[in-house]
Amino acid sequence: MNIDLSAHRRRFMDYVAGFRDVPDAAPLRLKVEHTFRVVDHAEVIVDSLAEDAGERAWAKDNEACRAAVIAALYHDCGRFPQFRTYRTFLDAKSLNHAVLSFRTMRDEVFLQEESSRVRSLAFCAVLLHNRYELSPKLSPQARFVTDVVRDSDKLDIFRVMVSYLDNALPERDAVLLHVKDDPGCWSPKVAKDVLEGRVARYADLRFVNDFRLLLGTWMLELRFAATRRALAHSGLMEKVLAGLPDDARLRPAVEKLHAMLEECRNGRGVKG
Numbered sequence: 646m647n648i649d650l651s652a653h654r655r656r657f658m659d660y661v662a663g664f665r666d667v668p669d670a671a672p673l674r675l676k677v678e679h680t681f682r683v684v685d686h687a688e689v690i691v692d693s694l695a696e697d698a699g700e701r702a703w704a705k706d707n708e709a710c711r712a713a714v715i716a717a718l719y720h721d722c723g724r725f726p727q728f729r730t731y732r733t734f735l736d737a738k739s740l741n742h743a744v745l746s747f748r749t750m751r752d753e754v755f756l757q758e759e760s761s762r763v764r765s766l767a768f769c770a771v772l773l774h775n776r777y778e779l780s781p782k783l784s785p786q787a788r789f790v791t792d793v794v795r796d797s798d799k800l801d802i803f804r805v806m807v808s809y810l811d812n813a814l815p816e817r818d819a820v821l822l823h824v825k826d827d828p829g830c831w832s833p834k835v836a837k838d839v840l841e842g843r844v845a846r847y848a849d850l851r852f853v854n855d856f857r858l859l860l861g862t863w864m865l866e867l868r869f870a871a872t873r874r875a876l877a878h879s880g881l882m883e884k885v886l887a888g889l890p891d892d893a894r895l896r897p898a899v900e901k902l903h904a905m906l907e908e909c910r911n912g913r914g915v916k917g
């Protein structure tokens with residue numbers, strides 16, 4: 646599918662240029678890189694729809710596909726004012742960045758030339774991209790567009806996290822959301838989430854290893870076969886899991902995550 650995003654890409658870069666004066670802005674530069682990778686992945690998903698038996702019908706919905714790729718581009722635009730004002734990406738210590746992204750898109754009229762359907766689907770996906778769970782009442786179109794963004798976002802967060810989990814870099818704190826780096830520790834509550842097939846919650850994270858477990862549970866909600874395969878082929882999840890301590894109490898959870906990764910490799914949906 647050929648979706649021309651060039652005008653939006655320029656608009657996004659003009660918007661980002663307005664944050665050049667923010668001091669110590671390395672985390673913002675990472676957000677620009679993150680954004681373009683999320684867009685790349687959203688394009689891969691959209692291009693894969695025709696070959697994905699369960700999703701084939703969406704390949705014909707040009708507006709929904711366009712909304713998904715546009716939403717991928719703007720999904721984190723609220724991170725820029727968030728960081729400038731609060732110096733953190735922690736929503737709990739500032740505000741919900743998805744709401745801020747939505748308000749920014751609306752106030753800056755980024756989507757003015759788009760049809761009202763594309764606009765409202767893209768707004769919806771941006772607003773919901775960071776929700777712990779999505780309402781079952783969401784329309785199938787809104788759900789589809791939101792899932793494209795959520796899958797794409799997660800796939801790139803795996804990459805970002807893997808690069809920070811093992812390296813002591815200055816931006817590390819901002820990326821890891823200030824959890825404790827104690828290689829032998831994890832939270833039993835998060836390990837229980839893995840065993841019971843639930844996505845772990847950010848609010849429960851206390852240690853870096855909890856982050857590894859949380860990333861593992863994200864495999865449960867990857868919707869598109871293209872994302873599951875891309876994750877399995879990237880080798881990122883192996884790296885996430887390799888850092889977990891070798892401890893008999895944690896082993897069942899680690900084994901379960903490895904089994905889930907095998908399901909991803911086959912493109913199959915992962916069951917909890």
Ligand SMILES: [Fe+2]
Binds near residue numbers: 743774
């Ligand atoms: Fe986000």
